[in-house]
Amino acid sequence: MNKGYEAVIGLEVHVELKTKTKIFCSCTTEFGGSPNTHVCPVCLGLPGVLPVINEKVVEFGVRTGLALNAKVPNYSKFDRKNYYYPDLTKNFQTSQFDLPICEHGFLDIEVDGIVKRIGITRAHMEEDAGKLVHSGKTISSSYSSNVDYNRVGVPLLEIVSDPDLRSSEEAKEYVDSLRRILTYIDISDCKMEEGSIRADANVSVRKIGASEFGIRTETKNLNSLKALQKAIEYEIERQIEVLEDGGVIEQETRTWDDEQGITLAMRSKADAHDYRYFPEPDLPPIILSDEYIEEVRASLPELPESRKKRLIEADGLSDYDANLIIADRHLADYYDQVRKEISDGKLIVNYLMGDYYRELGEAGLSFVTSPVKPEAFIELLQLILDKTISGKIAKEIIPIMIKEVKSPKSIVEEKGLVQISDSSELEGMILEVISNNPKAVEDYRAGKGNSIGFLVGQVMKASKGKANPALVNELLKKHLC
Amino acid sequence: MSITKDNVLHVAGLARLDLSQEEVARYEVELNDVLEFMEKLNELDTQGVEPTTHVLDISNVFRQDIVEASSDVEEILANAPDREDDYFKVPSIL
Amino acid sequence: MSKIREINTKLNSKEISAVELTTIYLDNLEKTSSIIGSYISTTKKEALAKAKMVDAQIAKGEEIGLLAGVPMGIKDNISTTGIETTCGSKILAGYKPIYNATVVERLYAAGGIILGKCNMDEFAMGSSNENSAYGIVKNPWDLTRVPGGSSGGSAATVAAREVVFSLGSDTGGSIRQPAGFCGVVGMKPTYGRVSRYGLIAYASSLDQIGPMANSVEDCAIVHDIISGYDRLDSTSANMKATSTLAALTKDIKGLKIGIPKEYFQGDEKVLATIRKALAKYEELGAIVEETSLPNTEYALAAYYIIASAEASSNLARFDGVRYGARDGSKKDVTEMMSGTRDKFFGQEVKKRIMIGTYALSSGYYDAYYLKALKARTILKRDFDQAFAKYDVLITPIAPTLPFKLGENIKDSITMYLGDICTVTINLVGIPGITIPCGFADGLPVGMQILGKPFSEELLFNVAHSFEQNTNYNSFKPEVAINE
């Protein structure tokens, strides 16, 4: 397939920042809203208006830079990127050119158990554009277009990777890891379906061993991880084929057609790459002190990679379990809170990812929307650990905790589910089970050790699950010998 | 540096100006005049000189992230040359 | 009644009502502005409604501010809610802003009454007011001559006593030069002193709004109202409000005035008039010395590069999509934009967009734009050095007297050279005021006084002391009716 070629891939990921207001005006960033209702003179670019920077955008830019191991320079500024398109309101995008909010970072990804370091060239702040709604089925068959400017001015961070990726799997892993970090530092929802994270892929191929890069194409419109992978794979194959047929790759912008599963050349304009950048005269520069940068650094949460290491090394979790927990910041935080009181990490994972997770799903909830606070979960595990309830009772309690939002203790009390650990209370039931099951008793005495399990089960049943199974086992053995 | 007719057409394309032939001819002459006049700057030694983009020495002018009301959609569309429902309407994008 | 204090006294004493005053001004404005061409639109209805509100305030016995009931003209590139704002361009024909510029908000709050929107060179590009899509403006002192530009309408309307004061905007001399040509006082504040929010940008790093009036005191009153920090303009200086009005003490003994020799080239009649004015300053106790701003010769090139580059980007938004005119004959959006821009922008505007686009385009940025920004730094040093020795600098406002209509319009370079005395001041961001300092051939001559950043109090006082000891602002052109 690869005919001795290797792919060289770099990604430009646009992330919508989770601020309340737009980057240069006080309009809401809320998704949806009927057309042109989240618009004011400033984001509409009416003649005479001026931008004012949202301080949160700068803070989020710094957070991201630090989380991506990048340098956050003390001096940064905005520039105008000039090009005409009806989804822009000023016919320039206010962006950052030569002095972005951060540069020279990296991100470690793991593919097939191997950790690979991917360079981050830079991340810069900029504004989003509006939305074009075409009247026809496709852009080219439309006789007119309608424009909704609600998204104009929504803050974006454009994160540019070095051309360090070599396969579509690596690209997917990169976006996944990036997404995880960005949700950890709480700067974006990273919802691909709402367009709050979008990727453009720069792809080229070269003969293995070659040191020069091949000519690259840029593929846009990749709004799912699947599309990203498929488009990259398609582009790699297409380019190899062109080269093998003796052709040359055009440096061009292509678009992913999800229906056909192919990339298509976009009509390339001669001026497409002459953006006439110049410093934005309406915005003074941003000068960040070292103290400010360190303050932001101190406010960062523990990032996924370091958490994973801790879960494996300190809590003794398996790689698999650790991955499950760190996949979601909310889950990982939840785990950590429970872990403060419950030292058995494995037990936490078993309950968190087992019955609790399943019951949440059935109730149409997630870890984020669950009404069960960590305190309640801790209480549940403590009841199990101090043998107040059995695992079986715990399974019964979990759905009630979710549905009725009650503490496990109160459920246990209300329903009388306390485990019977008093041997005198159990004696009667045990004698009754022994006399009612002569066959099993006979078997056990004849050396079939596992028939005791049946007898334990019978006692548990008689106690409506409340008996302490270990104690029942012990008492049975005493009576049967 | 001197400006050719092709330069004029290229720049007009970048600037979205659908110039007539006479305009192209006129701007070829006028732009050359003006740019020649601007060549004066080449006499100035600017080595080691920092550019001044803002005359006022200020930085970090920020706004708090607090939502304020957006404009009314009818107001937003009041000056639109063409509209469809609550959208701005433009000719097709070919 | 063409001074603010006089009007204020008469309104407060109920000698005249605001409605009566407004009506007189509107009637006279109608007569003379049709000769001069000073307005693009007038706002009779709104003006009378506002005047009634002022009268109601007076009737209630409320104390009214100095500007309450005072008729004013606003340059047509300053946004006014519901009032057509065209920038002198066909591309904005019919455009009614949905918000007020900050300066307009402040003037309204002070009770000022807008009589109309003043004519101007299209998008403030020009020095003669011959570049308006709504007709030329004539100099009230000689109707065959230009009033200067780009705030030609704002200057002419004040000179013709059609209003008490006006607002102009100054990117490379557009307040000061027409003020000089029309024999009125015009002031460009320090960059950042007055909010630009609502001023339709020509060159964002150079533009400033400022007052024009028939006296230094009136300019100071208006300046104090429109200036000050505005959170809507990130380049607005966040500093304590000043009272230039309170600073008009007239005392200038020991003031050190520098005379930059590079600015004293041009029409000998102009220069002689300025020298006479300088002698007056010496008489008043100032020390006048020749000095040098050695890099002045590079300013025009730097100015035209920076202004055109910024303009090419600022004017990109006029594309027929969201407001203004549209070329409806095109079926494709790109063609529509290009057609709209070609059809509705005037020649000078298109030329500067072309120059600016070229100067920023790939391969030329360093040679033109970056070089110009560096020249700006060097020019700033010139002024820093001069202001280390002198309190103010004084120059003519232009190398010539107001020229004949049509005389320079065909020759860009000659026209641009006329801006030699004004553009540098915008490049370095300092304040400048022009006051009438005499006449030559029956035409007014303007003197420009420059100070360091945020020295408005001093500038107004220096201008005021000259005005108080001369009588040049007591003359008015024949065409004027009001007094």
Ligand SMILES: [Mg+2]
């Ligand atoms: Mg971008």
Ligand SMILES: [Zn+2]
């Ligand atoms: Zn907005």
